[in-house]
Amino acid sequence: MSKLPNTSASIFSVMSQLANEHKAINLSQGFPNFPVDGRLLEITNRLLIENIHQYTPMVGLPSLLEKITTLTYKNYQRIIDSASELLITTGATQGIFTTINTLIKSGDEVIILDPSYDSYEPSVLVAGGNPVRVSLNDDYSPNFNRIEEAISHKTKMIVVNNPHNPTGKIWSEEDYQNLETILDKHSQIVLLSDEVYEYISFKHQHISVNTRPKLREKAIIASSFGKSLHVTGWKVGYLIAPKHLMKEIKKVHQFLVFSVNSISQHVISEYLNVVDFDEISKMYAKKRTLFQDALRESKFEILPSEGTYFQVVNYGEISKKNDTEFAKELITKHGVAAIPISVFYEDATDKHMLRFCFAKTDETLLAAAEKLCAI
Template structure:
């Protein structure tokens, strides 16, 4: 008997395979196609012959934990106990899976805000819980009336992704204040905050749950070095949570992966001494602005992009076909791959939107925009 009977190949695999078959420029999957920082490569070369290739402690390499704690203090003014409140995970996705499967069981409900990242629901289903998926507003801001209507005594957790994939939306202060007023009525509901794009924010600052005193004691925060440092294949992320929640997650984690890739942990630990996260955000801002400028005279309507490395566009001026069909047509006929937004909704809401990833070389963005501008 399958725990995930309705799960098939992900849209990311489908679009990437189709792009490969047709030699299309792949702006679908969310990973950079440019080299990592030369300093990280040099540090990695120096480290590879050192005695660092055995298990690290289960919760993570101590030096890496210390530097994450320092980063969290500098960025969010939150002091974190590295022994009791932190956990290095095999990517943020494993951290999210661990958090959900630690606290969600049969009969529990988990609220997911659509459009949503595709790993949330399967994690809930494997845990035996029930996903309750509700839609954001048309501008992808949170709809608190819908959230309140979905909350019940069965609600165990709500998953919030900020900055938001796939839309690039960032919660503002009013959003947090409204959420705090609402969730105060439900003290037993845990918050799982997916903040993997926290260091890729543009015009508006990213407000983290780390900075919200009313919420932080009931929040598990997932972060990703893969996203922040554009090393997605290294699969290194981390969770930060109060001790009482972290102690339970460590029990699950130790039997899921025990410890994370030692070499990657050592390399990232060394790199954190030299990397500037502000420069990373600025680099992606330049890429966003370049991509937007290249498409400003096209027939695509560009939506605001507050953060992440994704640009959502509306193609209503080009076609009335549904977004999955149009996305495939875009690959086959025009040579550019994107992700249709409807796949991020439980009910396949189709508003004729596509998501492009602009974490690419300028040459790639120029070549893609040239094709997109003549459609």
């Protein structure tokens, strides 16, 4: 008997495979195609010959834990206890899965805001919980009337994602105030805050739950070095949570992966001494501007991208086909791969939107834009 009977190959796999078959420019899956920082490679090469190839402690490499506590204080002025409030995970996805399967039991309800990243609902289903999907507003801001209406005595968790994948939306101060008001009324609810793109924001500064005293005592925050340092294949992330929640999460984590890749932890720990996250954000801001400017002469409507490395466009002036069909046509006829936004909705809401990833070389982005402008 399947725990995920309605789950098939992800849209990311489908589009990437189709892109490979047709030799299309792949702006679908969210991974960079440019080299990592040379300093990171130098550290990796140097440490590979060291005696660092055995298990690290279950919670994470001590030096990396301390670096994260320093990073968290520097950026969010939050003091965390590395021994009891921090956990290194095999990417943020494993951290999210572990959190949900620790804190959600059979029959519990979890509110997920659509469009939503595709790992949330399966994690809830495997835990025996019931996902309750609530649509964001048309501008992709949270609709707190809908959220509050969706809450019942069975609601045990709300999952938020900021900066938001797939739309690039960033939550405002007012959004967080509204969320705090709701959670004050419903003390049984914990917050899972997916902040894997926290260091990629543009005009509006990312507001982390780490900076919200009212929220962080009932919140689990997921972060990703894969996204922040563009080493997605390393699969290293971390969770920050209050001691009473982290204690339970660690119990499940130790039997799921026990400890995370030792080499990656050692390298990242040393790399954090030299990397500047502000420069990473500036680099992606330049790529966003380059890609947007290159699309100005196209028939695509360019929506705001406030954070992440994703750009959403509306193709309504080009075609009336549904977004999945148009995305496939874009690959087979025009040589560019994107992700249709409808797949991020429970009810497959189709507003003729596509998501492009601009974490690519400038040459790749310009070549893709040339093809898109020719449509």
